[in-house]
Amino acid sequence: MKALQSKKIWLYIILFVATMTVIVYRMQWKSDVRNTAIEATETKQIKETRLKSEAFASANLTKKYTSNKYKFSLDYPESLKTSFFQDGNTAIVAISDGATGLGVQIAITPFDEPTTIITAERVKKDIPGMLIKDPQEVTLGSLGKGIAWIDGEGLDGKRQVWFAARGYLFQLTAPMLFDATLKKMLNTWVFL
DSSP, rough: OHHHHHHHHHHHHHHHHHHHHHHHHHHHHHHHHHHHHHHHHHHHHHHHHHHHHHHHHOOOOOOEEEOOOTTTEEEEOOOEEEEEEEEETEEEEEEEEEETTEEEEEEEEOOOOOOOOOOOHHHHHTTOOOOOEEEEEEETTTTEEEEEEEEGGGGGOOOEEEEEEEEEEEEEEEEEHHHHHHHHHHTTEEEE
């Protein structure tokens, strides 16, 4: 009788292990299928964003954004949209494509320091953890002297352009996929 009970216990153990193996295998298979579908969707989105980025870079800058309050203007591709909002003492101008997120955000903050030249050393002093890769001096509209650099790596990288002029600090941030378009736009920057 004991031998029969022992065989039953072993049979239950084997059935339990086999059932659990099938369940785990099916869960893993479903997860793999789901991950493959997600990867395919992400790849498609990245491809579409790259194509849109190339289209922006080759597009003519036919529209003009003008800020009478901050006294500047710049040109941008017609297919981008502009928005403006205030966050405390910081004004935010966004010129972007809603579908892909490509575009530039311009944060404008009062700046009352005697020096109007923003340098990599100054940014590192104020924000020690900021990654500043490939820093380059820039001058925008003959007044804005500052720095441009890359913050981050690969597709997650951002182009940062910071400069001060007329009592304001201008902080521009754009995805690296928008870099060619941003450079064209900045070449049209004019202080009014």
